[in-house]
Amino acid sequence: MIARLALVLSFSLSLAAQTTSAPKRSETYHVAGVVVNSITNQPLGGVKVSIYRSESPEYSQHTNTGADGRFGLAGVPAGKYTLMGSGLGYRAQGFHQHGDYFIGIAVGPELDSEHILFQLVADARIEGSITNEEGEAVRNANVTLYERNHDTGRQQTRQITNAATDDRGHYLFSHLGPGTYFVAVSARPWYAQYQNADQPPVPAQDAPRFAEERTPLDVAYPMTFYPSAEDSSGAAPIVLHPGDRITADISVRAVPAVHLRLKTADPQHGQGRRNIATTAFPRVSQRIFEGALVPVMSSQGSCSPNGGCDYTGIAPGRYVIEMPSMPSGGGKHGGWYKEMDLSGTVELDPGESPPLASVTGAMQFEGTSRPPGRIYVVLAERNSGEDFAAEVTPKGTFDFSEMEVRPGFYDVAINAAQSYQIRSVQATGAKVTAQTIEISGGAVQLALTTARTRASINGTVTNGDKAFPGAMVVLVPQDPMHNLTLFRRDQSDSDGTFTLREVLPGSYTVVALQNGWELDWASPSALQKYLKSGTPVDVTGDSKLSIKVQLQR
Secondary structure, rough: OOOOOOOOOOOOOOOOOOOEEEOOOOOOEEEEEEEEEEEOOEEEEEOOEEEEEOOOOOOEEEOOOOOOEEEEEEEEEEEEEEEEEOOOOOEEEEEEOEEEEEEOOOOOOOEEEEEEEEEEOEEEEEEEEOOOOOOOOOOOOEEEEEEEEEEOOOOOEEEEEEOOOOOOEEEEEEEEOOOEEEEEOOOOOOOOOOOOOOOOOOOOOHHHHHHHHHOOOOOOOOOOOOEEEHHHHHHOOOEOOOOOEEOOOEEEEEEEEEEEEEEOOOOOEEEHHHHOOOOOEEEEEEEOOOOOOEEOOOOOOEEEEOOOOOEEEEOOOOEEEEEEEEEOOEEEEEOEEEEEEEOOOOEHHHHHOEEEEEEEEEEEOOOOOOOOOOOOOEEOOOOOOOEEEEEOOOOOOOOHHHOOOOEEEEEEEEEEEEEEEEEEEEEEEEEEEEEEEEOOOOEEEEEEEEEHHHHHHHEEEOOEEOOOOEEEEEEEOOOOOHHHHOEEEEEEEOEEEEEEEOOOOOOEEEEEOOOOOOOOOHHHHHHHHHOOOOOEEEOOOOEEEEEEEEEOO
16 A cells, blocks of 8 residues: 555555445444554554545544553444554654555455554664864764665665754754665865955966965865765665664865866857856766765856856865756757866866757647646656656647756656556657667657556455465566556555556566565566566556465565
């Protein structure tokens, strides 16, 4: 079962037939059990317990556990329910929650909903202090928390939150769940001073003395990962268990700053992409972990009318430098990017840098009218994890030119009303395989066909001949490498049932895995050994399929 931001189930799960006759409207049932600490199994009193009906989330009941941890909710109609719990030191969470999924409670005749053991997971926290090489507190440093998981189908490490250090250099991340985390800090030495392009040049006879005097001040802090790594490959994972209190102190060191100079147009030969605006500054980012890009903290850049823009205050390292398209002479000069190692003083000629891609396109709705509300086309880059979104106009066109995208592999999706999916993708200026686009730069035009998808798969996970709750259920398309948007997931409910909604017509395999939440479920190599024992399904039109899937361990 899937959770949403409001902690109310978003997808209505169809109930499989439980008995030969439907229960009368007047029949109601009890939902009862005990809430305990997930580690100690000690009963938890004073915990708020809530249920929300899947088919109509506006229906809800709430109660608090007694001193013995027990709770009871009476008069509950038959159906599927989201069960939530929260209390002091326990953030709101679903029953056996894994990411956005948890076990739904099936209520009805011959279903046991009165002996629920709700193991609530205690909050964990990470805190620490940021100091410099002299042991002094670093104030107002930006400390970022990253979490590594498999929610997208493969291992990814993504930013969760950030915090600023106080006057003691202290930071705190609280209300965290179990998982694998990383902590990184970005800061600027308070005493740093930089020579900018708009400052008067230093006389030649004073240059040696000036350089010697400024060297201790012309410094920057590299982005530093716990415990003291200046590259994410050396970051130490912090594995949190329920209730953990972890201290993660980080020491940063000042290093000579990089000076990045961008050439501007030569008055005699300034044409094309070299003719950049003298008031524009590039985006400078650093790749971390699996390829995610994060902006770099730096000093303010400056430009000189007589030639060049300086971007200063960043530490030596490998960076991605990007400049969006700039207006010039009534038109636009194309944006560019460059990934390179920086150290000392580096001069970069935009005219020699690869172009960013300008993506435009049109969308057609196959066999249906355009859904109401705002519609967005989303490009999701597989390596960096970045999402680019462009709104579809009333005429069906969209334009990503305001946020030009760098070369890479992108999955294409539509963010619109429920039950609408992209059915086919065509492109000019890019390579398309199924629903994945390989963009190399320049002008790209997309032609997207969108269809309304009402097909669904209802099923039951069985372990031998018994229904099994809590399994991770995955709908795998025929070409999993290039059809990431066609995957569907769910967690089997207390009666072993699950629902996979909004399935495009095609051939799939359904697998049910016990303890599969750390699996790279979108990786063909990781899935291979499970697919042969999965349940094949062929989805056509608006079909409603009912299947059984055998549990795999």
